[in-house]
Amino acid sequence: MPSLTLAKTNEIIEATFAKAKEINLKPLGIVVFDAGGHVVAFQKQDGASFLRFEIASGKAYGALAVGAGSRRVEAMAKERPHFMQGLSGVSGGKVVPVAGGVLIRSQGEVIGAVGVSGDTSDNDELVAIAGIQAAGFEADGG
Amino acid sequence: MPSLTLAKTNEIIEATFAKAKEINLKPLGIVVFDAGGHVVAFQKQDGASFLRFEIASGKAYGALAVGAGSRRVEAMAKERPHFMQGLSGVSGGKVVPVAGGVLIRSQGEVIGAVGVSGDTSDNDELVAIAGIQAAGFEADGG
Amino acid sequence: MPSLTLAKTNEIIEATFAKAKEINLKPLGIVVFDAGGHVVAFQKQDGASFLRFEIASGKAYGALAVGAGSRRVEAMAKERPHFMQGLSGVSGGKVVPVAGGVLIRSQGEVIGAVGVSGDTSDNDELVAIAGIQAAGFEADGG
Amino acid sequence: MPSLTLAKTNEIIEATFAKAKEINLKPLGIVVFDAGGHVVAFQKQDGASFLRFEIASGKAYGALAVGAGSRRVEAMAKERPHFMQGLSGVSGGKVVPVAGGVLIRSQGEVIGAVGVSGDTSDNDELVAIAGIQAAGFEADGG
Numbered sequence: 001m002p003s004l005t006l007a008k009t010n011e012i013i014e015a016t017f018a019k020a021k022e023i024n025l026k027p028l029g030i031v032v033f034d035a036g037g038h039v040v041a042f043q044k045q046d047g048a049s050f051l052r053f054e055i056a057s058g059k060a061y062g063a064l065a066v067g068a069g070s071r072r073v074e075a076m077a078k079e080r081p082h083f084m085q086g087l088s089g090v091s092g093g094k095v096v097p098v099a100g101g102v103l104i105r106s107q108g109e110v111i112g113a114v115g116v117s118g119d120t121s122d123n124d125e126l127v128a129i130a131g132i133q134a135a136g137f138e139a140d141g142g
Numbered sequence: 143m144p145s146l147t148l149a150k151t152n153e154i155i156e157a158t159f160a161k162a163k164e165i166n167l168k169p170l171g172i173v174v175f176d177a178g179g180h181v182v183a184f185q186k187q188d189g190a191s192f193l194r195f196e197i198a199s200g201k202a203y204g205a206l207a208v209g210a211g212s213r214r215v216e217a218m219a220k221e222r223p224h225f226m227q228g229l230s231g232v233s234g235g236k237v238v239p240v241a242g243g244v245l246i247r248s249q250g251e252v253i254g255a256v257g258v259s260g261d262t263s264d265n266d267e268l269v270a271i272a273g274i275q276a277a278g279f280e281a282d283g284g
Numbered sequence: 285m286p287s288l289t290l291a292k293t294n295e296i297i298e299a300t301f302a303k304a305k306e307i308n309l310k311p312l313g314i315v316v317f318d319a320g321g322h323v324v325a326f327q328k329q330d331g332a333s334f335l336r337f338e339i340a341s342g343k344a345y346g347a348l349a350v351g352a353g354s355r356r357v358e359a360m361a362k363e364r365p366h367f368m369q370g371l372s373g374v375s376g377g378k379v380v381p382v383a384g385g386v387l388i389r390s391q392g393e394v395i396g397a398v399g400v401s402g403d404t405s406d407n408d409e410l411v412a413i414a415g416i417q418a419a420g421f422e423a424d425g426g
Numbered sequence: 427m428p429s430l431t432l433a434k435t436n437e438i439i440e441a442t443f444a445k446a447k448e449i450n451l452k453p454l455g456i457v458v459f460d461a462g463g464h465v466v467a468f469q470k471q472d473g474a475s476f477l478r479f480e481i482a483s484g485k486a487y488g489a490l491a492v493g494a495g496s497r498r499v500e501a502m503a504k505e506r507p508h509f510m511q512g513l514s515g516v517s518g519g520k521v522v523p524v525a526g527g528v529l530i531r532s533q534g535e536v537i538g539a540v541g542v543s544g545d546t547s548d549n550d551e552l553v554a555i556a557g558i559q560a561a562g563f564e565a566d567g568g
Contacts, residue, residue, distance in 0.1 A: 006470065006471055006472055009469075034320070035192075036318070036319065036321065037192055037320065038320060038477075038479065039468060039470065039479040040469075043436070043466075043467045044466050044467065045432055046432055050460070050464040051464070053465040065191065067191040080240065082216060082223065082226055082239045085226065085227065086200050086230070086238030086239055089200065089230050089235030089237065090196035090197060090199065090235060090238055092235070093235070110191075147330050148328065148330055180334040181337040182327075183325075183326055184325055184326045185293075186290065186323065192322040195322065320476060321476060348476065348477075349477040350477075351475040366500060366503035366504065366507065366524070369510065369523075370481075370484050370523050371477075371481065371484075371522065373514050373520065373521060374484045374519060374520065374522055394475075
């Protein structure tokens with residue numbers, strides 16, 4: 001099983017930025033987490049506001065915590081806001097339940113997650129998926 | 143009064159896993175708390191996502207905090223979200239107000255709680271109740 | 285590489301309790317973490333005080349955070365208390381820098397950690413090492 | 427005044443890794459913060475333990491908070507531990523007062539900080555300084 005090395009992680013980030021440039025998105029922050037919810041790499045483009053790391057991380061962390069892309073986490077938050085409040089509490093406030101947190105799967109297995117923040121949630125998710133796929137993994141946006 | 147020994151606690155966990163296997167649930171995390179809200183035992187099945195301990199604990203803790211199974215805690219959260227927000231605050235964010243946290247009673251008295259997380263809340267609760275009853279206690283899901 | 289399944293984890297815990305019984309230790313809490321710092325299983329013996337989960341976890345977490353058994357973490361805390369204070373801060377207060385947190389290695393690679401609390405730190409560490417080895421892994425107490 | 431663009435930030439990180447490879451250090455985590463204490467970029471090499479982001483950030487954050495490289499922050503922590511305890515408190519536990527957090531100056535002005543964690547503090551600092559200078563900035567380790 002190909003694992004989430006730093007080289008592969010950087011490949012994901014570059015491909016995500018490339019897609020964002022192609023479709024002309026606003027400045028982004030992109031984080032990659034391993035399967036245990038720890039940061040492997042992050043990059044923030046010039047002009048992105050200062051909390052991008054925290055927001056992008058909250059999307060990726062929420063996806064890993066629930067085992068589904070953060071689009072699904074967002075649906076959960078709408079359906080059952082009290083559950084999301086509880087999840088936020090037990091995670092120490094680490095979850096941002098909106099689209100743009102995408103699971104990285106390799107042969108079906110979750111090996112990490114990408115979180116993108118800076119444009120609309122839909123666009124954030126779109127480029128995260130493109131970046132993951134460009135690096136040869138399966139993307140699961142939820 | 144039979145108390146919540148480690149032997150009894152392990153019996154509850156094994157019976158909960160057995161029921162989950164019988165009805166084919168996803169990988170679960172199961173925690174048992176004593177009446178004082180402290181962990182006695184926890185087990186997480188292979189493939190369960192990494193925050194299962196925290197979520198299962200949030201269900202069991204909420205049940206003990208309110209003195210009712212977490213299905214009732216969830217109803218409270220829907221009826222009075224401001225109360226749940228306060229409860230979350232004063233507990234240090236320890237409550238997850240959804241079904242699957244079940245009080246363990248012995249001759250009516252609360253002696254602990256089981257929290258299950260990993261499948262739907264309804265299924266989580268169902269196997270927690272089965273596990274408690276298999277160990278000879280009364281289960282109170284709320 | 286043999287991984288840290290729940291079956292293997294339970295084997296470690298049972299072997300740790302067996303060794304503790306053999307040398308007549310006080311009631312213990314034993315936790316097993318995966319390599320990402322997340323709980324796989326915990327058991328607390330009858331008569332152990334209520335914070336055993338948190339203390340045992342702090343030993344195992346500290347070992348994983350630093351990449352060395354917690355006997356080495358304890359030495360660091362004595363040599364450089366300001367570093368340990370900082371580590372405590374950035375980890376959200378999750379580190380207990382005393383012996384009894386032992387890395388589980390498989391073919392040299394860290395695959396998790398055991399934390400034991402309840403007797404002297406030296407005895408806690410001794411039984412953790414015995415438990416890890418009995419399950420066929422390498423133990424690294426620091 | 428040359429500012430801390432993402433391109434320059436990546437140049438710093440690459441030069442830091444290059445120096446670390448040259449002198450054969452252990453796997454590192456390297457973070458770059460802007461002058462406001464916010465993450466611009468982070469990379470963690472394969473095999474580095476999972477808390478590297480938090481520790482490296484604590485060094486960089488402490489340097490920026492005090493306006494001196496974290497070697498000086500460490501000296502402060504030794505001289506006046508009560509001050510460091512207060513600083514830790516008011517920053518929300520964000521400071522790791524050991525060498526390896528180096529201010530990035532441009533024409534004397536602080537424009538950010540690099541934090542490195544993974545080898546000895548002295549080596550962490552050495553490569554951070556090399557990386558900053560390679561990118562054409564002045565390095566201030568404290």
